[in-house]
Structures are given as C-alpha cells and as structure tokens.
Amino acid sequence: MQIRFRHSFAAIIQWFDADHAPGGAAAMRDEPDRVDWVRCIPFIILHLGCLGVLWTGWSPFAVAGAAILYFARMAVVTGAYHRYFSHKTYSTSRPFQFVLALLGGTTVQRGPLWWAYHHRHHHQHSDEEDDVHSPHVHGFLWSHVGWITSRRNFPTDYSKVRDLDRFPELVFLNRFDAVVPAAFALAIWCLGRFLQAHAPGLHTSGAQMLVWGFFISTTALFHGTSCINSMAHILGRRRYPTGDDSRNSLVLAVITLGEGWHNNHHRYQGAVRNGFYWWEVDITYYLLRCLSWTGLIWGLKPVPASVLAEGARLDHHGSVEAARTAEHVHPEYSSLKKIVPAAAAIAVATVNASHPVLSRRAEAPGILRDASSLSQGAGRDRAR
Ligand SMILES: [Zn+2]
Numbered sequence: 001m002q003i004r005f006r007h008s009f010a011a012i013i014q015w016f017d018a019d020h021a022p023g024g025a026a027a028m029r030d031e032p033d034r035v036d037w038v039r040c041i042p043f044i045i046l047h048l049g050c051l052g053v054l055w056t057g058w059s060p061f062a063v064a065g066a067a068i069l070y071f072a073r074m075a076v077v078t079g080a081y082h083r084y085f086s087h088k089t090y091s092t093s094r095p096f097q098f099v100l101a102l103l104g105g106t107t108v109q110r111g112p113l114w115w116a117y118h119h120r121h122h123h124q125h126s127d128e129e130d131d132v133h134s135p136h137v138h139g140f141l142w143s144h145v146g147w148i149t150s151r152r153n154f155p156t157d158y159s160k161v162r163d164l165d166r167f168p169e170l171v172f173l174n175r176f177d178a179v180v181p182a183a184f185a186l187a188i189w190c191l192g193r194f195l196q197a198h199a200p201g202l203h204t205s206g207a208q209m210l211v212w213g214f215f216i217s218t219t220a221l222f223h224g225t226s227c228i229n230s231m232a233h234i235l236g237r238r239r240y241p242t243g244d245d246s247r248n249s250l251v252l253a254v255i256t257l258g259e260g261w262h263n264n265h266h267r268y269q270g271a272v273r274n275g276f277y278w279w280e281v282d283i284t285y286y287l288l289r290c291l292s293w294t295g296l297i298w299g300l301k302p303v304p305a306s307v308l309a310e311g312a313r314l315d316h317h318g319s320v321e322a323a324r325t326a327e328h329v330h331p332e333y334s335s336l337k338k339i340v341p342a343a344a345a346i347a348v349a350t351v352n353a354s355h356p357v358l359s360r361r362a363e364a365p366g367i368l369r370d371a372s373s374l375s376q377g378a379g380r381d382r383a384r
C-alpha cells in the first residue's frame with residue numbers, strides 16, 4: 001500500500017518533471033509491465049477532451065483547423081522526431097534543431113529524446129521479446145496504445161541518445177515535456193477567443209477551437225502515429241525479407257505522410273525517404289526536400305543504389321511468383337506467364353536505366369539493425 005502511494009505521488013510529479021524517478025530510472029525500466037493509471041491521467045484527459053464537442057459544437061473553420069493541425073504536426077512527427085532525432089537522415093544547425101524540438105513538443109508525443117530512444121530500441125529488437133510495441137509479441141492493443149501506459153516505459157534511457165543529450169536545450173524540453181503542449185493548447189484557445197471577438201462570421205470560440213484544434217486533432221495524431229507501431233507490422237506487403245514483420249502500405253503512408261513504407265524503412269533506416277520509388281508517395285520527403293532549398297537543413301541522405309536494385313530484383317521475383325501462382329489457380333489464364341514476367345523484366349530495365357550508376361556503385365551496408373551506432377557516432381555527426 002505504501003509503495004503504491006509512493007508510486008502515485010511520483011507519477012504526479014512526473015506530469016511536470018518527466019525525469020523524476022525516486023528509485024532510479026534504470027530500476028523503473030526493469031520492472032514488469034504494469035499500467036500506471038495516475039501517470040496516464042493527462043493522456044486520458046486528452047481523449048476525454050474530445051467529448052467537449054458535445055458542448056462546443058462544430059464550425060467549418062474549427063474542423064478545417066483540426067485537419068490542418070493534424071497533417072502539419074504529422075509532418076513534424078515524421079520529419080523531425082523520426083527522420084531527424086531518431087535516425088539523423090539529414091543535418092541542420094543547432095538553432096533549427098531546437099526549433100524542430102519545439103515543434104515536436106506541439107505533437108504531445110513527449111520529448112524528442114524519449115521518442116528517439118524508444119524508436120531506436122524498436123529497430124534494435126523489432127518483433128523480438130524486447131520490442132515494447134510489437135503486435136506479434138504483445139498483441140495489437142498493447143502495441144497500439146498499451147505500451148505507453150506502462151510505468152517501465154516512461155523514463156528516457158539517455159545512454160541510447162548520447163548524440164542528443166549533449167544539448168541542454170533538448171534535455172530541458174525532454175525533461176519538462178508538458179510545457180510546450182500546455183503553451184500550444186493555450187495559444188489555440190487564445191486564437192479561438194480572438195476570432196470570436198474579431199471574426200464572428202467564422203462562428204467559432206476559444207472552447208470550440210481548443211476541442212477541435214487541440215483535443216480532437218492531437219488524439220487523432222496519436223492514433224495515426226501509433227498505427228505504424230501496430231498496423232505497419234501486420235497490414236500490407238513485404239518487399240524486403242527483413243528479420244521482422246514490417247510491411248509497406250499505401251493507406252498507412254497516406255495517413256502518416258510517408259511512414260507507411262515501413263518495410264522499406266526497416267530494410268534501410270539511414271535514408272531521408274521511406275518511399276523508395278517514385279510511385280511510393282512520401283509527403284514528408286517532399287516537404288524535407290523543399291525545406292532543404294531554404295538552407296535550413298542539408299545533407300539529405302539517399303537510399304543506396306544497391307538497396308534500390310535489391311528492391312527491384314525482389315519485385316521482379318514477386319511478379320514471376322504471382323504469375324506462377326495464378327497459372328495454378330486459374331489455368332485458363334496461363335498465357336499470363338508469357339506476359340507478366342516480361343512486364344516485370346521491362347520494369348526492372350526501366351529502373352536500372354533511370355539509375356545508370358547502379359553497376360558502378362559499391363554495395364551498400366546491410367540492414368542497419370544497430371541504431372545505437374548513431375549515438376556512438378555523435379562526434380562525427382554533430383549539429384553545428
Ligand atoms: Zn517497425
């Protein structure tokens with residue numbers, strides 16, 4: 001009883017200071033999985049806040065605002081938290097790195113170091129026992145939402161993000177991870193109040209904007225992002241035989257602005273794009289490419305030619321296999337066997353023709369399974 005009271009008291013302090021861990025963060029991480037209901041109260045409030053729509057109603061402006069804030073902040077989750085802080089797939093200055101962390105705070109997905117630590121851990125142990133959000137090990141619901149409610153998953157393991165914890169401003173945002181979300185919610189409420197007073201034709205209010213722009217948009221953003229942890233290891237097609245069950249899905253790529261090409265990403269994590277081919281829509285990559293033209297970011301890392309060639313080869317084999325299977329299932333269409341392999345061969349030749357350097361390039365490294373190398377390579381890849 002006394003321990004439970006101590007845990008609850010610590011959880012309340014952790015709402016404001018995420019690094020508060022009386023028994024030590026390492027000891028917390030070694031505990032068995034157990035939902036920490038007190039620690040989760042802000043997360044529960046986030047969901048319950050959506051019900052505020054019963055009182056505030058809706059307006060076209062508020063709904064459009066929620067949609068814009070969903071996609072804008074999804075671009076931040078994928079472009080900043082995932083492709084910069086977790087994988088360092090491009091470079092930037094120290095001031096703009098801070099801006100990325102600030103924008104990341106508005107997504108209400110905790111601090112950049114916590115996010116990067118958990119994500120790197122996922123790549124190191126994908127779909128193994130230690131993967132805290134594998135749907136194959138822990139079930140769909142736990143992989144989607146359960147894991148973030150577990151007491152052991154709340155602390156940040158700073159030893160896994162040594163390349164990031166050298167920056168005190170990032171550590172501050174990571175430790176006091178409620179500051180930016182609170183300021184963001186307040187700013188949205190103020191915007192609604194301002195529009196209510198100065199643009200009454202929009203029929204919105206502070207409370208209505210808070211419900212749509214913060215609670216509904218942020219809750220949707222959480223579940224959209226979580227689909228990658230849960231659905232992207234269940235739903236879709238596997239191009240690369242990675243050691244996990246990651247998959248590629250157009251639907252998930254649309255919802256998450258490019259993260260749905262998850263099997264590609266598990267094959268090669270060091271690239272700024274997850275959609276490896278022109279037909280794999282990757283909005284985050286297009287936005288980062290545009291941002292690079294401003295000079296705010298640079299050094300966007302491409303997909304190695306050998307990985308692209310491997311993918312084209314695997315797609316070709318896949319087409320041939322599909323034709324053989326179709327021949328058995330529908331012998332009346334057996335003439336397809338003459339057409340489909342030929343079509344696949346033409347596709348491979350086209351890809352090769354558009355990448356004439358393929359044969360001259362050195363082989364790319366294998367699967368970048370150990371994402372902790374980012375941490376060790378901090379000295380080489382530091383933001384200026
Ligand atoms: Zn994954």
Ligand SMILES: [Zn+2]
Pocket residue numbers: 082086087119123265269
């Ligand atoms: Zn990743």
